Amino acid sequence: MPLRALLRLVARFATPYRGTIAVVAGLQLVATLTALLLPSINADIIDRGVVLGDTRFILRQGGVMLGVSLVNVLVTVAAVYLGARTAMGFGRDVRSAVFARVADFSAREVAAFGAPSLITRNTNDVQQVQMTLMMSFTMLLSAPIMMVGGVIMALREDVGLSWLVAVAVPLLGVSVGMIALRMVPGFRAIQERIDRVNEVMRAQISGIRVVRAFVREEVERERFEQANRELTEAALFVGRWLSALFPVVNIVLNMSSVAVLWFGGVRVAQGAMEIGSLTAFLSYLMQILISVMMSTFVLMLLPRAAVSADRIVEVLDTEPSVAPPAVGVTTPPAGAERGLAFERVAFSYPGADHPVLQDVSFTVRPGETLAVVGSTGAGKSTLVGLIARLFDVTAGAVRLHGVDVRDYDPEALWARIGLVPQKAYLFSGTVASNLRYGKPDASEAEMWRALEVAQAAEFVREMPEGLEASIAQGGTNVSGGQRQRLAIARALVKRPEVYVFDDSFSALDVATDARLRAALRPHTREAITVIVAQRVSTIQDADQILVLEDGRVVGHGTHEELLARSATYREIVESQRQAEAA
Secondary structure, rough: HHHHHHHHHHHHHHHHHHHHHHHHHHHHHHHHHHHHHHHHHHHHHHHHHHHHOOOOHHHHHHHHHHHHHHHHHHHHHHHHHHHHHHHHHHHHHHHHHHHHHHHHOOHHHHHHHOHHHHEEEEEEHHHHHHHHHHHHHHOOOOOHHHHHHHHHHHHHOOOOOOOHHHHHHHHHHHHHHHHHHHHHHHHHHHHHHHHHHHHHHHHHHHHHHHHHHHOHHHHHHHHHHHHHHHHHHHHHHHHHHHHHHHHHHHHHHHHHHHHHHHHHHHHHHHHOOOOOHHHHHHHHHHHHHHHHHHHHEEEEEEEEHHHHHHHHHHHHOOOOOOOOOOEOOOOOOOOOOEEEEEEEEOOOOOOOOOOOEEEEEEEOOOOOEEEEEOOOOOOHHHHHHHHOOOOOOEEEEEEEOEEEEEEHHHHHHOOOOOOOOOOOOOEEEEHHHHOOOOOHHHOHHHHHHHHHOOHHHHHHHHHOOHHHHHHHHOOOOOHHHHHHHHHHHHHHOOOOOOEEEEEEOOOHHHHHHHHEEEHHHOOOOEEEEEEOOHHHHHHOOOOOOEEEEOEEEEEOOOHHHHHOOOOHHHHHHHHHHHHHHH
């Protein structure tokens, strides 16, 4: 249940702040007690000062009243300040925990949640819980004290009107509770539809060039309008119930005031009650009902915060499918055979009818290059993802230097691998900050050397700031070919033991591709190199070529060997030759 998730989240992340919370509760207690004293002091001033004309008593009690008010103000400010700081710290810790959990997710978990939903959960959802916690520290702690203390003080003033308290408080509480319960499904719908708006918005911003190229602005605008309408409808559903909340509170408050004055006036006329006591009783009843109303503010946030907490806990409770070993290997055994080996590897996505890879075996030694070719959907990207352990094999084993990659400490494994993904991605910053991503202490000489090999030095030199030239998020301010070459240079700066190029030369023209491959050979002479490519000219000089079809190995050998004995490989070569001739 959402409320249980909220309690779990608070219990887990509010524990380090229990000392501060205790101080806040103490300050709220003092603030509430001083607020409860004020009507009683005011009643004394009326009954024993104003009615009797005792000016000295009025001044003396007035001074006491000012002193109590000053204490009330100071402790209230301190309580609100500490409560707000605690809530902000809680929100910071939850965001850090969610970020750390998502960072541990494999591609499988990220795809299951969706990037827009994960962003919403770590921003908007955390904000909802944080705001509720802050309101609880400033209102919810004092409200029960005020209600109980108000009832005691009201009865102290006059027991005869106590039935008004017994009627007004339950009436207000039941009314507010019924409205709040009906808002819960609306709050869940709001959070889910915020996910949808973020998803559509993110897709449109990322693909704006494609949208314009195909003149689909109107269609995309309609998609966004649909998502926006659904969010608006959910918000209006909640808003309609919310609009009934304050009139209900006002009606109960006003009816209670009228009832106190009506029946209290009768008791004053009968001599059963003094005017000051009537004033104090009215003040206490208002304090009680205002406390209920203050609790209402928190109750309004509570359903939405509970839904948000449920979504946050769902992320925190999801265990990554790629889990690190209890004691990870950091260094391969001294006598282990160096190289990368796939041993009868198979991989299937959860719920899939057919495996993506089946019975894949090969070995690549340091200094050798393995090229992987095949049609779209043959499993090439999945294969290279298994090397970096982006997901785990479902059968067989992937070994690096004799150690199963599942037994490596993740940091030790990734330090040995330089991956250039199929979709080159650059981070916002500069050329230098992107190149240093894998090696923070890389010198300028190392970066320029990597740029030279990646055939990127020329266009970087033409940038006014050179290595300090700005790079937009995703590398959108450089061309596709430049983005690929910078991504390749980033891997080269790292100087890993295993280079993995996942179709990383597709945006390069033939001449640049040839120059890059020629420069790459001496740079990767002692490393294991795995290249996924569509262009045969890119991989024909490889030591081994692996041909995949429907996840199976249908050819394995050199370029000449495969031309002689692999029909699939010959088809790929022949089709490219015909395309070039045309």
